Amino acid sequence: xxxxxxxxxxxxxxxxxxxxxxxxxxxxxxxxxxxxxxxxxxxxxxxxxxxxxxxxxxxxxxxxxxxxxxxxxxxxxxxxxxxxxxxxxxxxxxxxxxxxxxxxxxxxxxxxxxxxxxxxxxxxxxxxxxxxxxxxxxxxxxxxxxxxxxxxxxxxxxxxxxxxxx
Numbered sequence: 001x002x003x004x005x006x007x008x009x010x011x012x013x014x015x016x017x018x019x020x021x022x023x024x025x026x027x028x029x030x031x032x033x034x035x036x037x038x039x040x041x042x043x044x045x046x047x048x049x050x051x052x053x054x055x056x057x058x059x060x061x062x063x064x065x066x067x068x069x070x071x072x073x074x075x076x077x078x079x080x081x082x083x084x085x086x087x088x089x090x091x092x093x094x095x096x097x098x099x100x101x102x103x104x105x106x107x108x109x110x111x112x113x114x115x116x117x118x119x120x121x122x123x124x125x126x127x128x129x130x131x132x133x134x135x136x137x138x139x140x141x142x143x144x145x146x147x148x149x150x151x152x153x154x155x156x157x158x159x160x161x162x163x164x165x166x
Contacts, residue, residue, distance in 0.1 A: 016041070018059070018063075019037060020037050022070065022132075023036045023037055023070040026073075026074060033070070035073075044065055063129075070132060071134070113160060113164070121153075122156070124138055135153065
């Protein structure tokens with residue numbers, strides 16, 4: 001049991017900050033993002049046995065869970081109700097949080113890397129990873145064939161991987 005607690009503590013300590021950043025970017029409310037983060041780690045811990053190293057990195061798997069959980073939260077009644085009843089103080093805090101997130105993205109150099117991508121690849125990466133759209137949602141909302149979205153995403157990831165290795 002203590003080994004499981006140590007493993008969970010390691011996962012949380014190593015990845016909570018990055019996952020919280022992804023979640024805040026989508027739900028745009030710090031307090032709600034922290035609740036979603038708790039749900040995400042419960043889901044990760046429950047499903048850790050289904051993680052397949054052959055299909056991708058652990059962090060990517062965890063980010064997908066966090067992103068999906070955050071998107072689900074934005075579609076919930078609780079989110080809609082909170083959005084309708086929010087006051088100006090919450091709005092100001094959300095703007096501050098958004099600015100803080102932007103600085104975080106800039107601080108790690110992600111923006112510079114994205115600007116090295118062709119415009120169409122940059123577009124799909126920003127929508128998917130920074131705005132929380134699914135590939136299907138990008139396809140539908142921006143009138144792009146789903147295959148095109150997937151191809152641009154794959155090419156962008158390959159190029160980003162090569163840029164990061166250099």
